[in-house]
Amino acid sequence: MSTTDTDEDVIDNDEPVLSMENVSVEYQDESILADVIPESVAERLGMGEDPVHAVDDVSLEIGEEDVVVLIGESGSGKTTLGRTAIGLQDPTSGSVKYRGYDIEDVERGEHAGELYAEDVRRALQIVHQDSDAALNPYRTIRSQLAEPLKLWYPDMDLNDRQERIATMLRTTGVTPAEDYMERYPHELSGGEKQRVAIIRAMLLEPDLILADEVVSALDVSLRIEIMDLLLDLQEMFGTSYLFVSHNLTNARYIADKADGRIAVMYLGRIVEVGSAEEIINDPKHPYTQILKWASLPLDPDEARETITDESPMMSEDAPDPRNPPSGCRFHPTCPKAHEVCTEVDPDLIGGEVREHRAACFREDSTHEYWDSESIHGGDREIPL
């Protein structure tokens, strides 16, 4: 891949690939629409209400050849945070910096001469869950892989382009490469389509890829294969990943193998962050503990013994993101919530930025939490 000069980093400094500081994202419905439709309809559509706080005051850093997994349920804000990280969504407040440069400033041309919006867009790529939606059904794999190269490297000649695509297919185990290049998406299996989508993002040699639920739609037995591909590509190209998942077993696999971190999200907040080992074997936040409890064991005896376990959650209703609970957002569901949790919102505590931290007063042995009454008439255990 030495035939072109594309693999040079645009900016070479000591700043992290990406850093997010106090990022919040709110969605507000357009009130002008709410004005022209009847109130009953507006109410049914949920219009004109309070904004949705999809992400609330999140800070996160992603380094060189790093992996950060965002895990959470639907509505936790993990996808919104991911999209904000790569500049597809503007933060309502806070800043997102690529190698120390604020992405919004770069887009406004404030760093012209050093860094342009196009550089940032090329450096931060995305791979989606649904490869069917990402690939054009009417075009061959060759033409779909050539497209981003034509767009970003218009000076690259045909031979270089073809060589680059074929080399990438071969190195990622898609062989015979020449045969695959002439196929259409419907002639590929789900796993192969996801490979192509990953290769297409990787051809631009980005610094960071947002991998948004890239293995969720695949057969369980293919998930390891795709995660291994991402890890192999990381080794070859030094790419960092922001990997979004709702599944703790997948999160643990890729974070552990890459020596990365897992950040657990709940209702727009990161409630715990740490290494795979720390999150799986020593979860601190009650929500992380509940996620671990809910992860199904492979051992059928253990599975049968635990299938009738009552849920340790105090409420099965998902909270309303327009009107999040006061204090700690997890308190209505938390089996260990005390009075103080209904009033005060805990920050991530327990260490430095890159250490194991959880947003729970239980991590502070001298906190007033311990003198505060349980809101459920006593703490409940979370079976682990």
Add this chain to the structure above:
Amino acid sequence: MSESEFATDRPQEERDTILEVRDATVTYEMSRGQARVLNGVDLDVYRGETLGIVGESGSGKSMFASTLMDAVEEPGLLQGSITYYPEGADPVEITELEGGDTRRLRWEEIALVSQGAMSAFNPTKPIRTHFEETLSAHNADKDAGMDRARSIMRDLNLDPENILDQYQHELSGGQRQRALVALGLVLEPEVLILDEPTAALDLLMQRSILRLLYNIKEEYDITLIVISHDLPVVSGFVDRLGVMYAFEFVELGETRDVMHEGAHPYTRALMRSTPNLAMGVDEITTIEGSTPDPINIVSGCSYSPRCPIADDRCTIEDPDLIEFEDDHDVACFYPDEARDELPVKLSQEDSK
């Protein structure tokens, strides 16, 4: 936990077959040739049992579910026999039923809740209408039927007064999935088939649905068939487990035996490729090679191209599914070698 608690509740001699599948084959004529998407399957489903079926996409597991109701879509051709044994009545050959009889069998005797719960309700009608129309299409008493529907919904942790008046888009994924299970049960079928019952659900909802399904199975006296590509989804509550590979069963037995003493190399590879928290990340491995093509089924054992212990015999002869230990069938010439050479670790204490 004692073994007897885990195994099928009744002793073997009392096992009573409710569905008997013999040499079931489904073929499609395609421009590339004939696709064989179910390949000569023999299987007995026992009355009152919970049977799990696992396999990769395209292994034939959903096709198998369709054949049980003679619901293979045109232009697919089903050959072989499927016999249904109603309690205290004459057996019925499902493949010979016509029109109204097929329709009657399909909801009143055998009900299927498919994956893709998103598309199963008509978006323009409230949930209640689906229950009412199902009851009236089968000439069932509407009042008694709706009472039953409400009771089933409560058992599934749904508030019927709230859910029945809503449209599908107003329900969460978990509510929609449970409402579909309730609809499948409203005509009191003898057999309920659940195809990927927790697909696309969040972790916590998946866990809660599995508990509800387990309780439903205990509460309603039904035969339950659960299909999934995700082994841990079924392993906690099925009595028996069938593993499908390349359009046929390669292993079948009590769940405990199949998982702790899996004898087919594919079964063992499938367990090792399932992401889980008990194994070390380096012990979790992919299954090498590509999935089988229904048009060019290889000669010999269909798993032989991917099998680490296959030898010449495996590429020539196709092993039948035979009883290798009590109530444990496997389609492999070398089950002992598979156990010795392909270690699987199911829990942190387990070193097998």
